[in-house]
Amino acid sequence: MRSLFKIGVPVVAAALALSACGGTKGGSSSTAGGSKACDLKIGFFGALTGDAANLGINIKNGAELAVNQYNEKNADCKVQLVTFDSQGDPSIAPGLAQKAVTDKKLVGIVGPAFSGESKAADPIFEQAGLNTISASATNPALSENGWKTFHRILGNDATQGPAAAKYIKDVLKAQKTFVIDDSSEYGKGLADIVRKDLGSQVAGNDSIQQKQTDFSGSVTKVTASKADSLFFGGYYAEAALIVKQLRAAGWKGTFVAADGVKDDGFIKAAGAAAEGAVVTCPCLPPDQAPEFATAYKKAYNSDPATYSAEAYDAANVFLDAIKAGKTKSADITSFIGSYDKKGVTKQVQFNDKGEPAHVSVWAYKVQGGKIVPDQEIK
Amino acid sequence: MDLLINHFWELTITGLAIGAVYALVALGYTMVYGVLRLINFAHSEVFMWGSFAAVWALMAVGAGKASGLGLAGYLVIGFVAAMTVSALIAMLLERVAYRPLRKRNSPPLIALISAIGASFALSELMGLRDKPLGWFNLENLRDYLGRPRENLPLPLQIQTKAVFPVFNYDVTNIDLIVLLSAIVMMVILDQFIRRSRLGRGIRAVAMDPEAAALMGINRDRVIRLTFLIGGIMAGAAAMMYLLKIGVTRYNAGFILGVKAFTAAVLGGIGNIRGALLGGFVLGVAENYGSALFGSQWKDVVAFLLLVVILLFRPTGLLGESLGKARA
Known part of the structure; x- marks a missing residue:
């Protein structure tokens, strides 16, 4: 029987050690480079583990693909992608950002992925002059801080929110809409815009918490309100449970959510309950960028997912800057400011606030267990 | 407020259902505290492993849409799988994390740290469940595991039906x-503790370990039995949780x-009926709270309730101690 104990302790110790490995790979030494600017780095900042890890991994893959393609063409002067795993957590993000800005070889960050962590980390990047291009943070307020280093390559919730409201009103022709948010920077911001745009059509409101699993209180409110549609501002982990529990309670309306729900994890967890759900996203369907889709599929053995293509474009902006010999913070900022080139998602161009100049929002639908493009919301 | 009044029964019944899950898990905390004066923080992972066991067992038998007798069969498989695995994990936990410490007469704090460590270990092992696939070349099992850090759904689908009105x-x-x-x-457990010889043994150890030992009760066996029962209850709770969530x-x-x-503290830690009552009260209070103030307040309401009740009844609703609770 002692042997069991002997096995048990190492197993416990090993598991604890493994659990501690969720940190970063990046942020190493910062020795001065040679005359030619080589060995430069691009960072990815976002969740690679944690509740919404899939969204982060998709973005990292897109950026990685761009870097790998660049390295194939420029084998003598390679660029390295370093990852900063924030777990999507605003309380972890500032520490990681502090670590990132000490790396003098880092020319730019693709990220931070989510709005909450962006709010926490971007001031540090701004102070240190490290340029960021987020492929996914959509809270409108982020670009209102006067940060020079802040850029994002997709439409913010001030375009996505109204588009979602428009879809609910014009396409679904819904009469009563219930709105739920997850109390996060992203979810609440988006839901508030939808609430405002829908006006008197809003049949009721509720706020949930992230990581909540039992939604019987919300379900009662939704069914009691007799709403024919529901908008959820939040991420896919909670969305799947909400829609599942709503359907179990016999609610028949249309479930509408935004880009944070556009992930296979939503369908995997919700199963049949996800069928017919509508997801809006300021991102192009993959068939609009076939070359990128093929290359991505070859590299990762799966179709490009939400914001992979945006991350690819974002990384390419930095790669072009490196190619043009820009390594100083201010040079890169002005390089991005005057950038105007066709990417796989759009004509990539930024305005003086760091917002993209060209934006389109698409509606997607869950059909036969897959998220398929429905229509562009105009 | 209107919502609470108009939908009082709906909120009560769905709250009781989730409260039942709390109550069964709370039993594990309360019984172990009763016999060992130890908060077994790893008990939550016993529950979690049971829930995975139920999902995998139902995947293995190809459960899908079911009703009537088929549904009953799947439910039995799910419950048995979850209860078996939870019981095994609970026993293993006692053997690996607690008994060696107890044999060395370590102070209670050490056992508490051991409990927290075991909790992390069990949870992270499940979070890294896809790793062994690569080592043993079992890639074809990947669909069973799901993405390791993500939700794994119960394959069993039950068409919701209204059964009878309240x-x-x-x-x-x-x-x-x-x-x-x-x-x-709950009834089986309550009767077992009250009427059977083994149940009497548990109560005796909880009341006075030394006197119990003098009367010829094997304390180690009673502790093992306590973990076993706690595990079985957590397993049942896991299957119920899956049906609900x-x-x-x-x-x-x-x-x-x-x-x-x-819930265990609310009802009076160490008290079996208290844990059951505490679970139900907590489940219902959360639902009322989310109806009154919005769902994000449900935890606040639940814990406020705990504080208020402990202010007036410091030993919980039904009072502490397993031994004295019921004779």
């Missing part, structure tokens, strides 16, 4: 299954464990 609310078949199975488990994940135990522990 005032203005139609109780659904799922809530009925959950509540009935919980009540059956629909998915599980590697960290599903954490919040549920906190709630169940709260």
